[in-house]
Amino acid sequence: xxxxxxxxxxxxxxxxxxxxxxxxxxxxxxxxxxxxxxxxxxxxxxxxxxxxxxxxxxxxxxxxxxxxxxxxxxxxxxxxxxxxxxxxxxxxxxxxxxxxxxxxxxxxxxxxxxxxxxxxxxxxxxxxxxxxxxxxxxxxxxxxxxxxxxxxxxxxxxxxxxxxxxxxxxxxxxxxxxxxxxxxxxxxxxxxxxxxxxxxxxxxxxxxxxxxxxxxxxxxxxxxxx
Amino acid sequence: xxxxxxxxxxxxxxxxxxxxxxxxxxxxxxxxxxxxxxxxxxxxxxxxxxxxxxxxxxxxxxxxxxxxxxxxxxxxxxxxxxxxxxxxxxxxxxxxxxxxxxxxxxxxxxxxxxxxxxxxxxxxxxxxxxxxxxxxxxxxxxxxxxxxxxxxxxxxxxxxxxxxxxxxxxxxxxxxxxxxxxxxxxxxxxxxxxxxxxxxxxxxxxxxxxxx
Numbered sequence: 001x002x003x004x005x006x007x008x009x010x011x012x013x014x015x016x017x018x019x020x021x022x023x024x025x026x027x028x029x030x031x032x033x034x035x036x037x038x039x040x041x042x043x044x045x046x047x048x049x050x051x052x053x054x055x056x057x058x059x060x061x062x063x064x065x066x067x068x069x070x071x072x073x074x075x076x077x078x079x080x081x082x083x084x085x086x087x088x089x090x091x092x093x094x095x096x097x098x099x100x101x102x103x104x105x106x107x108x109x110x111x112x113x114x115x116x117x118x119x120x121x122x123x124x125x126x127x128x129x130x131x132x133x134x135x136x137x138x139x140x141x142x143x144x145x146x147x148x149x150x151x152x153x154x155x156x157x158x159x160x161x162x163x164x165x166x167x168x169x170x171x172x173x174x175x176x177x178x179x180x181x182x183x184x185x186x187x188x189x190x191x192x193x194x195x196x197x198x199x200x201x202x203x204x205x206x207x208x209x210x211x212x213x214x215x216x217x218x219x220x221x222x223x224x225x226x
Numbered sequence: 227x228x229x230x231x232x233x234x235x236x237x238x239x240x241x242x243x244x245x246x247x248x249x250x251x252x253x254x255x256x257x258x259x260x261x262x263x264x265x266x267x268x269x270x271x272x273x274x275x276x277x278x279x280x281x282x283x284x285x286x287x288x289x290x291x292x293x294x295x296x297x298x299x300x301x302x303x304x305x306x307x308x309x310x311x312x313x314x315x316x317x318x319x320x321x322x323x324x325x326x327x328x329x330x331x332x333x334x335x336x337x338x339x340x341x342x343x344x345x346x347x348x349x350x351x352x353x354x355x356x357x358x359x360x361x362x363x364x365x366x367x368x369x370x371x372x373x374x375x376x377x378x379x380x381x382x383x384x385x386x387x388x389x390x391x392x393x394x395x396x397x398x399x400x401x402x403x404x405x406x407x408x409x410x411x412x413x414x415x416x417x418x419x420x421x422x423x424x425x426x427x428x429x430x431x432x433x434x435x436x437x438x
Contacts, residue, residue, distance in 0.1 A: 010413070011409040011410075011412070011413055012394075012409075014387045014388065014412060014416075015387070015393060015394055018387070018388075018391055020391070020392075020393040020394075042416075045416070045420070046388075046416070049369065049384075049388055049416075049419070050388045052366040052369050053366075053369070053384075053385075053388050053389050054366060054369055054370030054373045054374075055370075056264075056267045056268050056271070058267060058273055059264065059267065060260070060263035060264055060266070060267045060273065060276050060280075061260060061263070062255055062256055062259040062260055062263065062280075066277060066280070066281075067252060067255050067256075069281065070255070070280075070281055070284045070285065071248065071251075071252075073281065073285060074248075074251070074285065074288050077285070077288070077289070078246070
């Protein structure tokens with residue numbers, strides 16, 4: 001038996017003599033008592049203590065007068081609680097936003113309601129108009145604001161012949177586009193730093209378009225590249 | 227207070243008290259108040275303090291009857307837990323703290339306790355002899371004197387174990403402390419009692435009798 005076991009059993013002795021231990025604890029104490037005089041003495045002391053527990057000089061007994069005082073206190077508590085509950089129930093509830101809007105509309109005269117409705121719709125429409133173009137712009141590339149005659153970023157596979165063309169300085173863009181489209185020519189590149197364009201013929205036969213270009217008064221140069 | 231029939235009756239009354247039944251509340255008072263009143267008298271020593279504490283206990287029962295759960299422990303454990311708590315608050319309200327021993331308490335209270343001690347001592351029989359009854363009575367006087375010199379916590383744990391028959395788990399629930407604290411307090415309380423009995427000339431003989 002270790003010192004810890006002894007201390008453990010010693011601490012259980014009061015409940016051992018009262019029969020308040022579990023079966024396992026009771027057996028442990030009994031086994032220890034067989035070999036420990038200190039604990040056997042303690043059992044005797046605790047038994048004497050149980051018999052000789054001091055009685056208080058005064059006793060306390062319930063009485064009708066004492067209970068009447070308690071009941072009066074209970075009635076005061078219940079009365080306060082009832083008043084508090086009443087106050088809580090009669091307090092107006094906090095209104096939600098929707099409820100407040102309804103009340104404002106109900107308080108507004110009829111004609112003014114229609115005016116307010118139209119004004120609200122107009123403001124909503126303006127907001128939509130202001131936002132929409134921004135949405136279109138946001139979705140386009142960095143050069144979305146500029147439109148060019150050619151698209152150098154996306155070169156297409158050439159099926160026809162490529163002709164290098166230099167136009168006169170006074171050749172207008174509209175005139176140039178018209179010349180190309182009338183003859184089925186596609187602009188593939190340009191203008192370069194020197195003002196040269198590359199156009200593509202619809203077929204592999206470049207003779208006819210080349211002749212048309214050369215004959216135009218505002219074409220300075222027309223040369224087949226491939 | 228702790229017998230099963232009383233326990234079942236008490237639980238049934240509590241259910242009615244939870245429904246604000248004043249009649250059940252009165253029945254409960256007469257069934258249980260004397261038990262925890264006696265316990266509070268040993269703790270507080272003064273009738274007016276005990277009246278106040280019993281008052282507080284009953285009001286707590288009125289307000290929290292619905293919260294008692296029989297699965298968590300005996301009704302007597304629950305009641306004594308409330309009573310102990312109110313007793314401690316009453317002691318604190320009147321300037322006495324649970325760890326203080328007799329030497330630390332205010333003079334007016336100390337004098338009351340000394341009066342109690344004198345009553346014990348004046349009843350000491352001059353008869354000496356081997357009869358257990360006489361020895362028990364003298365020992366009772368000495369124990370009364372020694373008991374009064376314990377701190378309120380030590381007195382409470384001795385009272386709950388030796389007079390009220392609670393297990394160490396129940397005492398832990400009542401005093402709202404761990405089981406090891408209960409065992410430690412009881413160990414120290416018994417040790418102090420032995421020392422004070424020795425001061426009064428009581429020693430334990432080899433045969434187990436306590437003699438002077």
